Amino acid sequence: MARLSQVGARIGGAGVAVGTVAPVTRTLPALDLTADPVTLTAALVDVASVSGQEKELADALEAALRAQAPHLEVLRSGDAVLARTNLGRPHRVLLAGHLDTVPIADNVPARRTGGIVHGCGTSDMKSGDAVFAHLAATLTEPRHDVTFVFYDCEEIEAERNGLGRIEREHRDWLDADLAILGEPTDGALEAGCQGTLRVELRTAGRRAHSARSWLGDNAIHAAGDILSRLADYRARDVEIDGCVYREGLQAVRIAGGVAGNVVPDECVVTVNFRFAPDRSAEQAVEHVREVFDGVELTVTDLSPGALPGLSAPAAAEFVTASGATPRAKYGWTDVSRFAALGIPAVNYGPGDPNLAHTREEHVAEDAVTACAAVLRRYLAP
Template identity: 70%
Template sequence: MRDVTIALDLAADPVELTAALVDVPSVSGNETALADAVEHALRTQAPHLEVVRSGNAVLARTNLGRGSRVVLAGHLDTVPINHNLPLRRTGSGDDLVLHGCGTVDMKGGDAVMLHLAATATEPRHDLTFVFYDCEEVEAERNGLGRVERELPEWLRGDLAVVCEPSNAAVEAGCQGTMRVEVRTDGRRAHTARGWMGVNAIHGASEVLRRLAEYEPRKVEIDGCLYREGLQAVRISGGVAGNVVPDECVVAVNHRFAPDRSPAEAEAHLREVFSGFDVTVTDMAAGAMPGLAHPVAGQFVAAAGGTPVAKLGWTDVARFAALGLPAVNFGPGDPSLAHTREENVRASDIRRCAEVLSRFVNS
């Protein structure tokens, strides 16, 4: 075990634990100090857990022989700091708010997980905790993917709870995402003799018309309403200010409900843009909510309220691909993630800690 100088009190109020985590910078690729502190705290304060290290991911689990296992996952990294460290507090008591990089995405969720790991010594489900690195960068660096490749047995269970921010409500499954490039071709000419060329950018007007008139689906699954979307996110074309462009590329992002596979989503986009050259540049499958699973139902009952669809893609999709029903449940407003104004309410952190404790202990 590494020598560490950062002390984390896992039995403390999860709000104070969040503050301690936030004040340890952990931009993607630089999580070592925080991973060291998390590993040291788990090994010294949670002797009932088996703990292993994989790069800058720290994994811990109970081995009590329970009839079911719940996997809780959270990433340790943040986006680059944007003049929003060290931590700042406003308000007090029930109105206390923590401000700073990582407060909402997702050190509040990490704190809830760490507190549960230390205090739930006799849970009714076996528990696995996965604190991983490099979630905020390209997928091939994602520490959860490395764990899946190298330690797949650590991701087996009956339910996965990803503690990404969800306003302390259950967000079930997630949308799939696909990026495509739609190309139009033309013929170059000098703009002084434009009639001798074919303007590829002008030719993209039909692509834009189809996008403007597109009516996205709304799909209800397990009582959760998923809203699809199709948006142009970038247009590029032209080589000089006096040349008729011979190529234009419209980059399009499609968010699709989890009842569609990536292959079905691709076929749909090729139909939408029939007659144009379409190239898929990125894709990720969504995750079905899976709320009919008994353990998932127990979690929803513990959380109360009505589950809602996750409008976005998260690592719940990785668990769904492994056959686990998966939900997002964590403190904070996801719309504040990656912003300079990132903040999380103390009441959200405490609610998530109470729900998870009730779920695993009752």
């Protein structure tokens, strides 16, 4: 919402030369954090914040927290905004949500119809951010100390994720007995997360003219052994803290071939392993190497899972307060970052994950209200 004024004459005899450009001034969007979280969700959606372009929203949120939540210590880190109570409580709970969205798909500004808020980021995860920001401003005497982390660049490459920068530069701000991420779970409590591993498996052959194929060695045909091992693979189901994590080993891409008349001399099969959090990242790699023993293998992506940690006192208390039956998180989220720091972490947010990143993204107003009520019940004295 920047305004740029070009002045073509002196005004009141004072001061701006003809043809000069006045300094740029910015009017920040006004965010009322004390408004109900549904209204606040729509207000957050109206401030576009595609990954890497979160500054305007971060500026507005920082200004609102400093003005409306004087009971909080506030810190700015890049385009992340952090706030926390310092009440000396025996336990600390951290509420974290990313400010960024995927690119807008003609779905900003927000639109409210029939108990639904439509718009980019409503589900993933500005409704969760709205709940957290509302609690930050209105819950002045929580029974646990609370840290609020609104961070940038979650939807893009991991090295740009704001949580990584915060960990490097402000590690103490991530200390907590429980971390709750507002990722969309449709009001369910999803504990921990799977780890993810991607590998490339290569087979080699010898080129030849396809009219004289017996002179060559077809690398694509050789990949049949890889596909057979995948077809025969039996994935584990692993129960941890009452949550069942199901593993999966899948080919997600295959590439090979030179031309329509050439026997190919190379084939690459990309395989994704989603593994239960009882395996370390190193154990996951070793397992996949065993499955494909004898095949050339290159690791291209690896992120560890997160144990649910529901036996930790603060986590067990939240389970009780939510009234929900915890379930395993199928997929990878930033709870893994907290688990690596020894902090139990769960995903809990009002959005429907199946609507994330779609043109039709929306969130039910009553889901936002219910999520806010559960967290207030857990944190209020």
